[in-house]
Amino acid sequence: MQPNPGSSELTFTEAARRKQIVAAAIETIAELGYAKASFVQIAKRAGLSSPGLISYHFANKDDLIEQVVAEIYGAGGAVITMHNEGAVSAWQGLRGYLEGSVAYYDSHRTYMRALVHILQGHPDALGRWVGANNVAELDAVEELLVRGQRAGEFREFDTRTVALIIRQMLSGTLQHLLTRPDVDLTDYTHELVAMCEHALVAPEGKTND
Structure with missing residues (x-):
């Protein structure tokens, strides 16, 4: 039982x-x-x-792994939410997402290694547990970009494409962290945020920082 x-x-x-x-x-x-x-x-x-x-x-290992993946994504969501406290503009929300994501990777390295091993070791992990979480995260990023464009904060661009690019940059950040565990992410995070701001914010836009 x-x-x-x-x-x-x-x-x-x-x-x-x-x-x-x-x-x-x-x-x-x-x-x-x-x-x-x-x-x-x-x-x-x-x-x-x-x-x-x-x-x-x-019930079995898959049942346990499902809960492991849920814990990993749930913990990440909590950290990102904390970094988004007080965000009003779309840019502030996006900045909080970027900073929160990197902070989560840094503070939960064991979680990230476990997730990478699950994706590498379980043939159905992406389809069964990880893919839906990734799509939901991508959708949330795109919603921020759409909101920023509507508010005149962001320049015109294809929001799905840019959301994918942002996610790919964060994936690269995670890979860098896992292969270089001694790296200081303070400057890395600062430059990542600055690069996104300069690339996305409209010339007449306001970030309200």
């Missing part, structure tokens, strides 16, 4: 244990890779007496 993660009957203890297992799974995948992150290894890292305790809370 397994608890239903969406059920109101999930007890505080069960919810805490699920969270503990997800955290251990992220750390294990980040360190060992997807294929080697067995229930045995995850249970060991979580301090559980038996891998069977994971099976009580999750």
Whole structure:
């Protein structure tokens, strides 16, 4: 018998244990890779007496990975939301998204390594768990660009194309961070934001900074 993660009957203890297992799974995948992150290894890292305790809370590895991906994207959304507090203009919202994304990559490197390993190790990860999140994020960026154009903040351009370019730049930032763990992202973030501002803001536009 397994608890239903969406059920109101999930007890505080069960919810805490699920969270503990997800955290251990992220750390294990980040360190060992997807294929080697067995229930045995995850249970060991979580301090559980038996891998069977994971099976009580999750039907199988895919069920666990789904929750891992949800945790990774949920945590990222929380960081970006924090960086967007007080944003009024479209540019302020976009700047908050850029700064928040890089800050999240930097502060959650284990999460990012785990996500990369999942995408590399699970043949259906993109289609089942990651793709929809990426599309939703891309849509949100495009909405900011459309709003900025309508308000006269941004010059005219194809908003979907530019949203894709912004996402690709952030993907490059993540790759740079993971391959150069000693990199200082302060100047990197500053220049990324400045480059986007100069590229997107209309000559007569106001960023309201």
